[in-house]
Amino acid sequence: MSEANNDPVVVVKDVCKEYRKNDNVLTVLHNMNLELSAGDYVSLMGPSGSGKSTLLNLIAGLDKPTSGSVFVCGQDLAKTSQSALAKWRSRHVGFIFQMYNLIPVLTAYENVELPLTLTPLKKSQRAQQVKTALEIVGLGDRMDHYPRQLSGGQEQRVSIARAIATDPTLIVADEPTGDLDAKSGNEILELMERLNSEFGKTIIMVTHDPRAAARAKRNLNLLDGRLVSDSEVQKAEHST
């Protein structure tokens, strides 16, 4: 399933991001440059307010840079209209949020099906993908449960199923374990590793937890809107 070509999936080029409030200009990202290749699993660390979420949102096509360009899967996001961006996100990006962000009035099944309703798939085909996704995250038996009937860890697994149901190229996760206990957090991290190694998803994950970061293949460190370190993770090979 992993991409065969070596073109980078994400290219962030000379990106600045400013927020203006009245006369104050707050520069959140300074001249950022970054590339992610297909199959990368990148963690993004840094103190609170350093711009991690802002960078993630730019890459996910939720926001646009003040200057510079962001190419993801060949699309120049800065030059794409809002409505085209919405459509683009539904095809190429899977989202995992810190607070899971499941729709409370929809069941696990319906939550996972939601992004699929934006695709041309028929109901029966959607059903197949929803089931597959929920089985991957180990919740094949909880399809009819509402979010409030699930634990935090289970909710986050539903949200991972939702993120992969459309088979996107890129998965963005903003502190996916930030609201979970260690055990559930660990299950989520294992799942993310599988998505990367088994299904070849390119993942970028914001985290505060060094142990979570250690599970990724590559670590980025952000400080005051600047990339201060970029390193491969040294890992003992656990498979040949």
Add this chain to the structure above:
Amino acid sequence: MIPIKYNIRSLSVRWVTTLLTIIAIAIVVFASILTFGMIEGIDNAFKSSGDADDLIVMRNGSSDEMSSTIAPEVARDLLTVEGVATDSDGEPLVAREFVTIMISSRRGKDATANVIVRGTEKASRTLRPAFKIIEGRDLEPGVNELIASKKMAERFEGAGLGEVTEINNVDFKVVGLFEAGGSAAESEVWADLRDLTAAQRIEGAVSVVNLRVPDEEKRLALIDRIKGDEQFKLDALPEETYFGNLQSSSSTALKVIAYIIAFFLTIGAMFAASNTMYAAVASRGREIGTLRALGFSRRTVLISFVCESLVICLLGGLLGCLMTVPLNGLTGGTQGSTFSEVTFSFSFGPKVLAQGMILALAMGLIGGLFPALRAIRLQVVNALRQR
């Protein structure tokens, strides 16, 4: 498309607010339907009175039957004009009628109103749509008997079956009750022409002549002849035209008032729906952000919230319609242009119910639009940062 079950379940989560809003809307729709039903009923009272084949002959310049008089010999001439239809017994469908007003007390109320009393001939009955004696029997000429419409019998003292009413110090007895397809006759009490004019001491007087001429050419020729006759000084109108004129003068003001009331009630209900939806939008900021992150466009989210508002309002509308079911057949009275009582049946037909549902739809659309616009106003990233 965001599935509608998302909206329906969101509404049922906030079921108390939802229910209160539905009830508020139902009450407004109900009140509006009541008003529209009344207008429709009044319209019917006049509309079903006119028949395209029938002519009403009255004095030139009179706007209503009461102020019309026709010389007895002229009226007699009209009995034999050419082209007049005949009834099943071969008698011509021409009726001389005398119309007067008496003051009667309302039943159960300390109030009086003008009631039309009509002196009639046999053909008067056939010339009214769906005229039918439903209780008692038809009156016998020459013995001072009356028949009253069922609605008038219910509303006025002395008009009930078996009751006696004094007209110009002469006692008349009600021997039957009739219906006439909701037409103007249902606002009247009928006597025999000669009995009534005798009691009024103007024997032989005629206010109008009603006649049926089915052939259009002959009808138009007759109208021309009557209008053209310098001596007669009469006017001949198709009944439809006559009742159309009456109706426009009597119910226009009522209609205007009714529509103004319905309009303001609707605006009020719109605010109720709007408020509910604003609250819904405010409490679902992050949900909206999530939907949009997943790829639902601004327009799709907007439509979804408008649909949610429509669901509330349509439910309210349906409830409002249901509330009118026990009121079917309700009757009312109003003053006609001649200051006599006009009775009508509230009409809650498909047209009136549809008007109510259209109001509900408008409440949902307009009341839901502004909250929905607020829902999509935020940038996705800012919506995601809420709560």
